[in-house]
Amino acid sequence: MNTKSCLNCGHSISDEFCPHCGQKADTARITPYSLIKNDILGSIWHVEAKFFQTLKDIIIRPGKTAMDYISGKRIRYNNFISLLLILFGFNVLGLHFYEKFAPQEDVAEFSDLRAFFSKYSKTILFIIIPVLGINAYFLFKRLKLNIAEHFIIATVSLLGILIIFLLDDIVSLIGLWKPVSGIFNIIDKIIFGLFILFPAITYWNAFKNLYSKSGLLWRVSVLYVLMGIESFTIIIILYKIF
Template identity: 70%
Template sequence: MNPKICLNCGHKISGEFCSHCGQKADTARITPRSLIKTDVLGSIWHIEERFFRTLKHILFGPGRMAMDYISGKRIKYYNLFSLLLILFGFNVLTMHFYLDLNPDEIRKESSKIFEFFSRYSKTILFVIIPILGTNAYFIFKRMKLNIAEHFIIGTVSLLGILIIFLFNDMISLIGLWKPAAKIFGILEKASFVLFILLPAVTYWNAFKKSYSKPGLLWRVSLLYVLMGIESLGIIAILYRIL
């Protein structure tokens, strides 16, 4: 049996993919059927499957997912930094719609606060990654993870925060409908609690097998104290600039 030849680079193929360029072995002439099934539907399904699977793992097992990603199990997950930009874009969009539909939210006495968070929201959000990563690098030294790997855990935590923010923004939009305002007001408060707890859940989920419960509790608590002090310092500096 003659070995297959890769249509992309001309090398011999012995498995499912070409060992030289990575193209699939079953790549063949494009037909109407293959165009629809493989190139269109297949690509969309593959992207959506990875996208929603990643969202699910971020919400229900963030620490475990981060450790999997660090250990090299990445093919099943959507690119974390592309996802970061997508979720941030959706957050900006939903907030824009909310303020357009509810202009009374921006009162004269609070206009400076809105202007501040509008201008520096991206800086405030993305500074969470180095804050979490750097603090965790020293607090969880036993894990022997380098600073970049701790940044990955911080990125997963921030992704969870952005998902909750997006959920909260959507709740706020629906809550503008007066009959549903009370119910969605409760959901909005619940989402705020989840936002506060998410970094703790992430690190607890990631390191629970490596530390005792008391040891993990004081480390996570210290992480929150440091993160709170540093975040307030950064916000104070930025607010003075504005």
């Protein structure tokens, strides 16, 4: 077996990475070619590929993505909390551009409501995680997942909602730029339906092989009822404060 010393810590290496510090074994002198190929293009491709792969998995198979992450299969995914903050920032930016380019009468019509949700959007969105997580912890207790693991599933559900919101922002902006009679209203309604259904899709996708269809259906239904009551109560309290 060929071994060599790690250029970073001096330990012996016989594999692709140093077992002591984790640096790659093929680290060599930097050349113009290696700088462009590995450090610039390689880094950009790695970050972008991982980012978009995570988004795709959250939309296509949210429950399985959450369960894979919980089970330890994490290297293919971006950190969910970091992704949450990034997507939230994109949504704020999307809303800003919509308000900037939308006709003033459309913006003014919902000015009070927009002001309320603009002020408390972080609270409202991030309250979804504990609301979903705690309710699901009791409804799906047979699975023996702890509260933190249920919070991961709830986080993936919120990530999906934020992706859908972002798509809605893009559709709204395109509709302002190039309005087509009726089509953007239809797309907007489809996106709104996905937003409402996404938590159900997440839990169904996560637990469809662990419960019967009827058992999963009533649990998800109760989850929605509880989530609706609790979210409505929180929004009313915040609105009274506002």
